[in-house]
Amino acid sequence: MKYVLFIAKHLRRNRIRTVSTILTLGLCIFLFCTMRTVLQTVDASLRKANDSRLVTRNAMGWIFNLPIASKDKIQAVQGVKRVSGVTWFGGIYKDLKSFFPNLAVDAGPYLAMHPEYVLSEESKKAFLDDRHGCIVSRGLAQEFRWKVGDTLQLQSFIAPFRTKTPLDFVVRGIYDAQTDGHASSDKLMLFHFGYFYETTGERLGPTTYVVEIADGSQAGAISKVIDSQFENSGTQTHTETEAAFEASFVSLAGNLSFLLNALTLAGTFTVLLITANTMSMAVRERRSEIAILKTLGFSNGLVMSIVLGEALFIGVSAGVIGVLLSGELVGKLPDFPIIGDLVRSSQSQGLSLAVAGAGFGVAILVTILAALVPAVLAYRSRITNSLREV
Amino acid sequence: MKAIAMEETMPSVATQPKIVIEVQVQQVCMEYIRGSQRIPVLDRVNLEIQRGEFVALVGPSGSGKTTLLNLIAGIDRPVSGRIIAAGTDLGSLSDGELAKWRSRTIGFIFQMYHLIPVLTAIENVELPLLLRPLSRKQRRDRALTALELVGLSDRSRHYPNQLSGGQEQRVAIARAIITDPEIIVADEPTGDLDGKSANEVLDLISTLNQDFQKTIIMVTHDLRAADRAHTQRHLEKGVLLEKGVLKD
Secondary structure (H helix, E strand, O other), rough: OOOOHHHHHHHHOOOHHHHHHHHHHHHHHHHHHHHHHHHHHHHHHHHHHOOEEEEEEEEOOOOOOOOHHHHHHHHHOOEEEEEEEEEEEEEEOOHHHHHHOOOEEEEEHHHHHOOOOOOHHHHHHHHOOOEEEEEEEEEHHHHHHHOOOOOOEEEEEOOHHHOOEEEEEEEEEEEEOOOOOOOOOOEEEEEEEEHHHHHHHOOOOOOOOEEEEOOHHHHHHHHHHHHHHHOOOOEEEEEEEEHHHHHHHHHHOHHHHHHHHHHHHHHHHHHHHHHHHHHHHHHOOOOOHHHHHOOOOOHHHHHHHHHHHHHHHHHHHHHHHHHHHHHHHHHHHOOOOOHHHHHOOOOOOOOOOOOOOHOOOOOOHHHHHHHHHHHHHHHHHOHHHHHHHO | EEOOOOEEOOOOOOOOEEEEEEEEEEEEEEEEEEOEEEEEEEEEEEEEEEOOOOOEEOOOOOOHHHHHHHHOOOOOOOOOEEEOOEEEEEOOOOOHHHHHHHHHEEEOOOOOOOOOOOOOOHHHHHHHHHHHOHHHHHHHHHHHHHHHHHHHHOHHHHHHHOOHHHHHHHHHHHHHHOOOOOOEEEOOOOOOOOOHHHHHHHHHHHHOOOOOOOEEEEEEEEHHHHHOOOEEEEOOOEEEEEOOOOOO
């Protein structure tokens, strides 16, 4: 303990350097914790995705439409139970700030294959019977204070889906999103694909087909069969499990996990180099002082411990800053588009103790690694050589 | 640690005090290696310093004065030969033991003071006591006493860059005596000071020798400084010349 003051005094020698090192490393830990949390959330969401549901999309990408006629072909594939067209409408309610996901679906089969949307039979019937009807999640209803019977209008921001006048909807039901065992969103609106199809001139098929299959273990084989149906058509398809689709949707293009991990690793390694350079500089410019400490009787091990102690102080400070900042941001993740849906649907929200601990550990590890070489040099330095260089 | 008795009884005169040899340097050789070159610095040096003696090591630059001082103080090891100081054969100690021995036995005064710039005067003086099992208050009290002894208790909260050269050296002296060492080694203690400050520092060193019976070994170019010593030992190209005059 008696050396703490001594270490703190040394760190105050060049405050700008110490503070900037702590902030740089703190930022790195912040990114590490935040990215780990995002990845955990995505992974958790994917684990929850239902294996018995496949998603068929245009092979060119999920923003391109599929023909209406494809539905019957998919339905005819052996092992397929139900098929529902789904289009991500991109409707804006009032303004962009109040945006929420809204999907045009074939309501009957879609609700049948999504038991996680818990809706009373009465509401379900009212929804299925009303072409202008829609159902909204409980979270959405609470946010906009909607109740059954209320009307609302949506205008899509996607050019082909834009109509002269906004689409009118009547809230026919409010469903509860059951997250246990299924990926589900607490902020979602569903309406009839037929209504969408009519109002957009009956020329745009759905962007995806959600396919329910009887046996989840046959997902790979059935996917191949579905895609083979369209191999020689003008619109080739790509079918995958809902989990894989959500993964590609979340990552938009490419491997989000790989990207985030690579970025985190690169950032951490960069900070390791910066910290190592800083620690080397700090030790190099104090060579004569280290020699004096040794002259006064400080052992090589004690001098090395003091250098490592300085690194530890930086690591602990950076770890605390990084974890606190990350905790703040992660707490706000539910308000973010796309990732927010996943976070809200996951069991645990906020920065987990494991991620915070890992972030803190990385901060300590990076600084100790960075200080190792300067500390060993301080350990091995000869008093007479160091004093002669003054 | 190996303690070696080095007491020698002077010829049997009842009133004469017992003479104790504090430092014994026996056939010490030292060389530095620069690249592939071996540069001899000390050549079979023999030296004895009595307890309570004030010895000045003088000689031209590069004669090996500082090297000999460093060897006696245990901050370097000779290529060959033996050094016994304060009853301990330094060659028998490990690096760790040697560090401990230094902290207990030797007080250091350097030409460039070598105070830690981020520590105040009192914190600098207190530094060697961090190695002792003392409370913070005990350390502070002793450091303040040492500063009072060198006449700088009113500057205890000042940082080295807020002190003059002479004051810095006096803080360094306070640091050197804080552990009550048997031997004080001083490497050109007045080399960086003006005449007045140099005299003050030399007065202090003389006081430590006369009033506190500290053994002082001082390397200097300054003839006035060397005159303060009981004995002057001359080094020339790594060879110690004949013994100087022992003043009364």
